[in-house]
Amino acid sequence: MTVGEDARAAGCRERLDAEMERLGEWPEDSPWLRAAFAALPRERFAPGRLWRWDGWAYVPVDLPIDPDGWFAELYSAPYSAAVTQVTDGRPSSSLSAPSVVADMLDSLRLEPGQRVWDVGTGQGWTAALAAWRAGPGLVVSTEVDERLAGFARSRLAAAGLDVEVRVGSGTDDGVPGGGRVDRLHATYAVESVPWSWVEAVVPGGRIVYPWGRLGHVALTVADDGAGARGWVQGLAQFMGDRTDPGHANTAGPAYAAVRGDAEPEARRALDRDPAVLEKDWHLRFALRVAVPDAVLSTGQGQGQGQCEGGPVVLVHDGDRSWAELRPDAGGRPVLWQGGPRRIGDEVLAAWARWEDLGRPDLYDYGVTVTPDAQWAWQGDPDTGPRWPIGGLHPATR
Structure with a gap:
């Protein structure tokens, strides 16, 4: 230098x-x-x-x-x-x-x-x-x-x-x-x-x-x-394993690429404010645990819904399923989604369960690894609720 x-x-x-x-x-x-x-x-x-x-x-x-x-x-x-x-x-x-x-x-x-x-x-x-x-x-x-x-x-x-x-x-x-x-x-x-x-x-x-x-x-x-x-x-975010590009790859396709020009196949009103997801990283982490393939982004006036103002949450699974959580023309929060799975419903169900668990923070979660299975847990590694990692774990709670 x-x-x-x-x-x-x-x-x-x-x-x-x-x-x-x-x-x-x-x-x-x-x-x-x-x-x-x-x-x-x-x-x-x-x-x-x-x-x-x-x-x-x-x-x-x-x-x-x-x-x-x-x-x-x-x-x-x-x-x-x-x-x-x-x-x-x-x-x-x-x-x-x-x-x-x-x-x-x-x-x-x-x-x-x-x-x-x-x-x-x-x-x-x-x-x-x-x-x-x-x-x-x-x-x-x-x-x-x-x-x-x-x-x-x-x-x-x-x-x-x-x-x-x-x-x-x-x-x-x-x-x-x-x-x-x-x-x-x-x-x-x-x-x-x-x-x-x-x-x-x-x-x-x-x-x-x-x-x-x-x-x-x-x-x-x-x-x-x-x-x-x-x-x-x-809350680290790192690039994925390059020997397995489709696995844990943080880049992945963008929401627009997954949705394309598809029109919403389902719409319903929400009883919660999507704007919460913009700042609550403990909630964001809980959703990551429960729906690990859901790619979530937040912003203002993005996406392809009918209302272009206000906070919006875009979700996709890296394949063909997508969802938007956003205000409608009257300012009421709604869910739009499409594709072979209802990934928006999965995210909302995980959100509700996180609330039922008492809104734990991200440091209240852990991981167990065995030769046959891996799972995430919350609160207690032996008795707390569990979520499978990689599709396998011995029991659900």
């Missing part, structure tokens, strides 16, 4: 540190993270080209041409990721939001001397932070994209870190080099946890991963290694 770029970087780091402090995003239980962020700032792991959404498409922002724009994209906010790669018009890699990285690594409960498998190297930043904590030679990372793996190796080496990066599928392959690890940290979203991840971690060890379209979870492997379970930790 040039002298001017170094000065910009220093200013950005100071502002990020202060904003993380103001928002309470530096984890109290993991003070090492603040020091690691300072020692290994994200610009060391960022390519010279980032990508910005201009409202229509992702456009390149190049460091040599637009250094102010580049740094603004890299350090836009604690809750914002920086897109580092675009494939077929969609993001395919990024430097994750600083607050989310801190939260997930805090959830990992990583201690010096522990062996770590970092699944999904990307640019190598989270592997670098883990290595700063664990120590030399204790972090191994897997990346399916050979070009990204090479980039991460070079940046990790430049930072003086002893981290092994291998090309391969972390979803399908075991720990590179064999054996078991104390901690597994995934940087791409999966709906179902590969059983190979549980087998890769020692009893009592931790697995932290982004869960499908919304949320991240920390599992503890059982003492007998026969399963793992743990609580939801936060």
